[in-house]
Amino acid sequence: MRFFVRSSLTALRGAAFQGHPVESSITGLDMLGMNRSMYRTFTDVNLVARENYCANPEVVTTPTQSLLATPTHSRSSVVDRSTLVMAFHSAALNLFGLILLFHAVYSAYEHALLPPPTSHPPLSSSSTLLSSLNPRIDLPADITLETILAVLILCFGIVSGSPELRPVEWAEWAGKLEREKQDLTDAAAGAGGGMGRNPYRGLDERVGFLDIRGARREFAAWVREGGGGAS
Amino acid sequence: MISPTLLQPPAHLSPSACIQISQQAPAFLQSHTRTVLPYPLSVFSSGETQEIWQAYETLLLACLRTGDDKSASQCLERLVERFGEKNERVQALRGLYDEATAQDEAALQKVLEGYEETLKEQPTNMPIRKRRIALLQSMERPTDAMTALVGLLDTSPTDAEAWSELADLYLAQGSYSQAIYCLEEVLLVTPNAWNVHARLAEVLYLSSTASDSPGNALKGLSESMRRFCRSIELCNDYLRGYYGLKLTTTHLLDTLSKVPSKPATATSDPVFGELAPPSLASIQRLNELATAKLAEIVRRNTAGEKGWDGYEMAEVIAARELLDRDTLSIQR
Numbered sequence: 261m262r263f264f265v266r267s268s269l270t271a272l273r274g275a276a277f278q279g280h281p282v283e284s285s286i287t288g289l290d291m292l293g294m295n296r297s298m299y300r301t302f303t304d305v306n307l308v309a310r311e312n313y314c315a316n317p318e319v320v321t322t323p324t325q326s327l328l329a330t331p332t333h334s335r336s337s338v339v340d341r342s343t344l345v346m347a348f349h350s351a352a353l354n355l356f357g358l359i360l361l362f363h364a365v366y367s368a369y370e371h372a373l374l375p376p377p378t379s380h381p382p383l384s385s386s387s388t389l390l391s392s393l394n395p396r397i398d399l400p401a402d403i404t405l406e407t408i409l410a411v412l413i414l415c416f417g418i419v420s421g422s423p424e425l426r427p428v429e430w431a432e433w434a435g436k437l438e439r440e441k442q443d444l445t446d447a448a449a450g451a452g453g454g455m456g457r458n459p460y461r462g463l464d465e466r467v468g469f470l471d472i473r474g475a476r477r478e479f480a481a482w483v484r485e486g487g488g489g490a491s
Numbered sequence: 492m493i494s495p496t497l498l499q500p501p502a503h504l505s506p507s508a509c510i511q512i513s514q515q516a517p518a519f520l521q522s523h524t525r526t527v528l529p530y531p532l533s534v535f536s537s538g539e540t541q542e543i544w545q546a547y548e549t550l551l552l553a554c555l556r557t558g559d560d561k562s563a564s565q566c567l568e569r570l571v572e573r574f575g576e577k578n579e580r581v582q583a584l585r586g587l588y589d590e591a592t593a594q595d596e597a598a599l600q601k602v603l604e605g606y607e608e609t610l611k612e613q614p615t616n617m618p619i620r621k622r623r624i625a626l627l628q629s630m631e632r633p634t635d636a637m638t639a640l641v642g643l644l645d646t647s648p649t650d651a652e653a654w655s656e657l658a659d660l661y662l663a664q665g666s667y668s669q670a671i672y673c674l675e676e677v678l679l680v681t682p683n684a685w686n687v688h689a690r691l692a693e694v695l696y697l698s699s700t701a702s703d704s705p706g707n708a709l710k711g712l713s714e715s716m717r718r719f720c721r722s723i724e725l726c727n728d729y730l731r732g733y734y735g736l737k738l739t740t741t742h743l744l745d746t747l748s749k750v751p752s753k754p755a756t757a758t759s760d761p762v763f764g765e766l767a768p769p770s771l772a773s774i775q776r777l778n779e780l781a782t783a784k785l786a787e788i789v790r791r792n793t794a795g796e797k798g799w800d801g802y803e804m805a806e807v808i809a810a811r812e813l814l815d816r817d818t819l820s821i822q823r
Contacts, residue, residue, distance in 0.1 A: 431726055434729075435729065436727075438801065460683075460687065468622075468652055469656045473590060475555075479556050
């Protein structure tokens with residue numbers, strides 16, 4: 261417990277522990293649900309867009325492709341309340357776990373700097389080993405416990421903050437596509453976001469063979485029937 | 492930020508959805524003005540995303556449908572500017588625009604000749620070949636369209652979209668067996684397409700109701716029922732599949748009760764012959780299953796339950812009618 265207090269005091273004094281804070285801030289943001297698509301703009305240079313457009317995305321993209329595509333969890337603008345609460349919980353848990361983890365690590369570091377207690381009995385093999393190579397594993401139990409607790413909290417926080425799982429079974433996935441109204445904002449995220457669309461819809465409504473004159477006539481008839489006034 | 496509705500693939504929107512999209516066009520065109528930097532700098536400007544071009548295409552199609560030709564031509568101009576006149580997809584879009592804005596038959600004929608001109612230069616230009624076929628169909632020349640489509644499939648036999656189109660053409664002519672063949676070809680390319688299984692089942696059902704001999708009708712019906720079963724196997728809670736299953740099993744029960752003489756003796760060679768018609772008990776059970784499932788779907792959809800609101804309104808109404816018809820006949 262002595263080291264616990266001591267290390268937190270040194271931390272309060274603002275002792276710098278270089279390297280780690282920077283790295284932690286990145287992973288922390290990632291863990292806190294930072295949207296990966298924010299980084300995407302860098303890759304979207306003109307050439308990529310052009311090539312992909314020219315390559316003409318086939319009418320039938322196999323569903324495995326769309327399932328395997330990199331998940332960009334897009335947050336829809338209209339998130340319902342429970343999701344928000346959930347996200348806040350996971351963010352708070354992650355933050356708490358991270359603080360705890362860093363505290364434990366720093367405590368261990370501080371502990372390692374302490375001079376060995378004089379009462380420590382010398383190991384029998386220490387005569388042949390350099391003293392610097394001989395690890396003294398006498399970490400106090402509170403630091404060990406703190407580390408384990410921090411890792412557990414982080415695990416729980418990350419899992420609870422992850423996006424909803426998609427069904428693995430084909431029939432279930434397909435049924436979900438048919439049954440649910442598709443979230444349009446997910447479609448906006450491209451192939452990876454959300455459930456995607458029925459990949460075989462292109463076989464029912466064939467864009468390549470679109471009869472535009474027929475569609476125009478149909479629309480004109482709809483307007484004449486007064487459909488335009490109703491909307 | 493592009494409105495998500497613009498990124499939906501554009502075919503077969505309802506008129507009201509279509510007009511909503513096309514009304515966004517002027518604002519969209521305004522907000523995405525071209526600011527083209529010279530070449531090395533343009534790489535660093537991240538103003539361009541893939542979604543923009545999809546949105547332009549959607550807008551183009553929606554505007555053409557609603558008759559907003561001015562916005563459509565602007566969209567087309569930007570696409571041409573970006574991808575060049577020689578891009579096949581852009582060529583097809585230009586053809587689409589020309590078709591839509593053609594005033595009379597002579598103008599259409601000219602568009603058609605333009606397509607043939609292009610195809611003489613590049614016979615592998617698939618989008619233009621498809622446009623030509625669609626235009627032929629639209630000009631009420633189905634036999635020409637069919638010949639062209641068969642030619643296209645000769646060169647590219649794995650084009651599921653084209654096979655599916657050919658099936659529809661044959662079906663419109665009433666040649667069921669050819670349509671069934673084409674749909675089976677589609678299934679060879681995409682064996683997991685549940686909607687194509689359902690489509691094939693529907694065509695089989697149509698052909699069996701049209702055939703005169705009871706033996707053929709029975710065969711077609713049971714085949715159709717099996718196809719519907721497969722589509723349900725591939726897709727849980729598939730309204731179209733359950734609707735078809737209910738319809739076919741009801742018919743099958745009728746037919747089998749009328750011809751009770753030799754359902755079991757029809758079994759032929761177990762390896763190469765046709766499957767025996769299903770047993771009465773299993774049909775009965777499938778019918779019950781379909782009824783229960785349809786009732787559940789209709790109930791949960793009309794109650795507006797979350798996660799069950801994606802069905803088409805018309806389909807749900809049709810399913811309810813089918814169920815009502817059933818209960819009426821039981822009451823009588």
